[in-house]
Amino acid sequence: MxxxxxxxxxxxxxxxxxxxxxxxxxxxxxxxxxxxxxxxxxxxxxxxxxxxxxxxxxxxxxxxxxxxxxxxxxxxxxxxxxxxxxxxxxxxxxxxxxxxxxxxxxxxxxxxxxxxxxxxxxxxxxxxxxxxxxxxxxxxxxxxxxxxxxxxxxxxxxxxxxxxxxxxxxxxxxxxxxxxxxxxxxxxxxxxxxxxxxxxxxxxxxxxxxxxxxxxxxxxxxxxxxxxxxxxxxxxxxxxxxxxxxxxxxxxxxxxxxxxxxFIEKKRLTEFEQTQKIEIKNNKKYSDIVFKIQLLATSKSKSIRKSNFKNLNNISKSKEGKIYKYYYGSVKTYNEAKKLKNKAKKLGFKDSFIVAFKNEKKINISRVIDNNN
The missing domain is CATH 3.40.630.40 (Zn-dependent exopeptidases)
Incomplete structure (x- = not known):
């Protein structure tokens, strides 16, 4: 062209x-x-x-x-x-x-x-x-x-x-x-x-x-x-x-x-669909579960230095297939995770969302809530 x-x-x-x-x-x-x-x-x-x-x-x-x-x-x-x-x-x-x-x-x-x-x-x-x-x-x-x-x-x-x-x-x-x-x-x-x-x-x-x-x-x-x-x-x-x-x-x-x-089924597994349930448990502190904020995913691996993530600290990454995923923070309560997510969104990570991990493996947030009802 x-x-x-x-x-x-x-x-x-x-x-x-x-x-x-x-x-x-x-x-x-x-x-x-x-x-x-x-x-x-x-x-x-x-x-x-x-x-x-x-x-x-x-x-x-x-x-x-x-x-x-x-x-x-x-x-x-x-x-x-x-x-x-x-x-x-x-x-x-x-x-x-x-x-x-x-x-x-x-x-x-x-x-x-x-x-x-x-x-x-x-x-x-x-x-x-x-x-x-x-x-x-x-x-x-x-x-x-x-x-x-x-x-x-x-x-x-x-x-x-x-x-x-x-x-x-x-x-x-x-x-x-x-x-x-x-x-x-x-x-x-x-x-x-x-x-x-x-x-x-x-x-x-x-x-x-x-x-x-x-x-x-x-x-x-x-x-x-x-x-x-x-x-x-x-x-x-x-x-x-x-x-x-x-x-x-x-x-x-x-x-x-x-x-x-x-796609509808996948939506049910997201934080968006689980918000109502989570609110009643958002102050519970979990001993074996941590919450992180997923900022983005890309096929390109890049350094987790602060300058690449709007000066956010405590950045981690994982590789799933050919995709690298980047996370911010690591906290024990959903309430704390919400604060981190709001901070990330204000810095420009508009589609950041909360992810739950147990024993360093990602789990559905719905499982966290359902197991504690």
Whole structure:
């Protein structure tokens, strides 16, 4: 993608799908699920113009059709960051998503490459660069901030050409990555299954973060405008209809998974579902059980020094499969744990939650309560 702007994806890590339900929506009220559709580029930012096609136009038309299909085939609420040809700052796109308290953010773009032979649809989530191509794309597309007035103050010194800037932002906003990958996989599989598109798989790269956005996010690359055949397809009414319906189906399927019986059962095992029971026992001191605050989970191992965790002390970590989980504190009562959790949330760990351990093994909090009723 050689367009000036792209990749408005912030994805923050979580640890289990049960934590999904700590968000504002209820599994008994699916109509509360909100998706924000972000048509890339716009106004004086045309995006890439491979073979004379306009990315900003294709992204907008496809986004509108995605929203129309969703509204006609589900009770998901749809919000657009733009519904006409206008330039929207990165920070404003984030604000739109935050003000709506969205559950999913989807950014729509078209790709480009030096070789006209490259083709296929793909999805991106935020992550550290796996190769030089991903780094090059991220640096190029993040440079859209230079089109904005007061970009230095808006983005607090973020330098799209400095990999360290990207890495620091990724570490700050890892909480929803697991959910973002799940959503991206659902959309990617929809491309392959419904349209037999080439599977370019879900990729990670350090695109400029919507730093104040708090929801799973996916960037969709519809295909390559630099491939003449694919560009013509994406620019056609038939191509946009097929692509928009396929993406919309992926979004609906993702939402439905969240409300499936598997996810509902996982929710019952979370602290969120157990709060009422726990309140009556929250002052009990356990001799063989400790409570810790899970801050985040990530596939990347990192030092537990204070500077990596907003200067919090007593940080520990464990590895479960390929995922590293990071915890704060170790206390004997649920009351103390609640205070630690509140502190962590105030410092920016918005999705931190309480975990119980017995003999250094994680146990369900419900077991702690049920065994003491």
């Amino acid at each position: 050689f367009g000036i702007y792209k990749k408005i994806i912030f994805t923050i890590f979580i640890t289990t799908f049960s934590l999904i339900f700590e968000r504002s929506y209820s599994q008994n009220n699916p109509s509360e699920f909100i998706v924000v559709l972000d048509a890339g580029h716009g106004g004086h930012d045309s995006g890439n113009t491979g073979n004379g096609f306009l990315e900003k136009k294709i992204a907008l038309q496809t986004s509108i059709q995605i929203g129309n299909y969703i509204k006609n085939n589900s009770n998901i609420k749809v919000i657009y960051t733009r519904s006409k040809d206008r330039f929207v700052k990165l920070s404003e796109r984030a604000s739109i998503a935050n003000r709506s308290d969205a559950d999913l953010f989807i950014s729509i773009h078209c790709d480009a490459f030096t070789s006209p032979k490259v083709y296929g649809a793909g999805t991106f989530v935020l992550g550290l660069h796996r190769n030089e191509d991903n780094l090059r794309i991220a640096q190029k597309e993040n440079s859209v901030i230079f089109l904005e007035e007061n970009y230095r103050s808006n983005y607090e010194g973020f330098d799209p050409n400095n990999p360290e800037s990207v890495i620091s932002l990724v570490l700050m906003q890892e909480t929803y990555l697991e959910q973002s990958i799940e959503a991206a996989n659902t959309i990617q599989k929809s491309f392959v299954k419904n349209l037999a598109r080439k599977d370019r798989t879900v990729k990670q790269a350090g695109f400029q973060v919507l730093r104040e956005t708090y929801m799973p996010s996916v960037l969709v690359e519809l295909g390559f405008l630099t491939n003449k055949k694919e560009g013509a397809y994406l620019n056609s009414k038939a191509g946009q209809k097929e692509m928009s319906e396929t993406i919309a189906k992926g979004i609906i399927n993702y939402r439905n998974k969240l409300f499936s019986s598997v």
